[in-house]
Amino acid sequence: MKSNKNIIWEFFASVKLALFTFFVLAATSIIGTVIPQNSSSAEYIQYYGQSAARLIAILDFNDMYRSWWFLALLVLFCLNLIVCSIERLPRVWKMVTLDNLAVEPERIRKMGLRASLFSSLDSDAVSGRVEELMAAAGWKASKGDVGGGTLFFSQKTPWVRLGVYVVHLSILIIFIGAIIGSVLGSKGAVYIPEGQSTDRIFETGTSREIPLGFEVRCDQFDIEYYDTRPKEYRSDLTVLENGKEVKKQRIVVNDPLDYRGWTFYQSSYDLRYQYTISIKDQISGLEKTFTVPPRQQVSWNEAGVVFGILGDEPPNNKWGSYSLKIWFSDNKGPASNFILGTNSSANVRRPGTTYLVSAQGFSRSARTGLQVAKDPGVWYVYAGCTLMLLGLIVTFFMSHRRMWVHVVKAEKGAEILVAGHSNKNKVGFEKDFELLVDALSSDEQVHISGKKS
DSSP states (O other), X not given: OOOOSOHHHHHHTOHHXXXXXXXXXXXXXXXXXXXXXXXXXXXXXXXHOHHHHHHHHHTXXXXXXXXXXXXXXXXHHHHHHHHHHHHHHHHHHHHHHOOGGGOOHHHHHTOSEEEEEEESSOHHHHHHHHHHHHHHTTOOOEEEEETTEEEEEEEEOGGGGGHHHHHHHHHHXXXXXXXHHHHHOEEEEEEEETTOEEEEEEETTTOOEEEEEEEEEXXXXXXXXXXXXXXXXXXXXXXXXXXXXXXXXXXXTTBOEEETTEEEEEEEEEEEEEEEEEEEETTTOXXXXXXXXXXXXXXXXXXXXXXXXXXXXXXXXXXXXXXXXXXXXXXXXXOEEEEEETTOXXXXXXXXXXXXXEEEEEXXXXXXXXXXXXXXXXXXXXXXXXXXXXXXXXXXXXXXXXEEEEXXXXXXXXXXXXXXXXXXXXXXXXXXXXXXXXXXHHOTTTOEEEEEO
């Protein structure tokens, strides 16, 4: 028999399509985790080689979560989820809104969980008491005349059958948030020198300038050390709008600054040192003091001296000690190399004279490194995750429980047929069922004369 449904509708309603898109999304997400995102071309070539780096760029694996094909997969999965939900929801809704008093008595007698009780009273007297006992047991019942007797029906949490659709909705909201974040969001980085401000960042992967619409100033950068390793670094930031300070916050790793949808994370730093070096010609008495950055040649023309700091161990511990490797020449013979420590001096013997070279301190300039992100879809993702948690609780930990009690005339009194059904947690429901049966069978006003399970 051929289906009358539209072939496109059937395609999007397919469970196979849902499984396919789900596994493709999962597999590509693994790729996006393994391959660093938004790195430079040179880094991909260094790590993976020229050919692999070119393939990564062609397939957009370097910015996968914003690539057209990944967003297309998300849209396809969303459409599939919507159509599947629309396709199956009417049947579930029918179960939720079903008139359970319209059930045939024979169907009740065939239910797996049932018990028959017999009372010596007439059916009308028993019916009144049954309704009271069901209410006392927590089963507020509706009733109707069915099959020559009175049928009582009560149910609990029928809406839990919609829990799976709450999960579906939460997934859609999360994906919508992800798409919004990918299309409208921005990620970048910036270095701000201590005491300076910026009103733009540089997009990750492209270095394109992105204006913020406000300024961020680094008032101070601090770093604490273990003996030799950084322990913690932090920045005091100020947000300025039209030159006015509107927000101040100290940030550290995992404690960012949020403002107007932008989030500023402490991610790195750049410390640069300059050292104060004094040189004195012991014979002529000439003396001069220099401020010298590492790896830069400095000339003292009056004395015919050139020198520089070949390398340094900067003051990166709590005592502020440092070590400098000095190169020194006066163009008379081979150059001299020697080490200067914190506040120390060295006598440098040269042809015709001796120089006293002293390290007299240092100065520091710092730049704070910030990772910056703007994700307008993040609140959709948070809302979707919250909704998913509620949906999963409803779906897995709650059940739709139904209870029928049918009271009909018997040869010597009345028969009470009790039946029930639960779509989940059947063991727990059996306890509720037994409690109701026990309440009916032990009640003195019902006058139970027999019982059959």
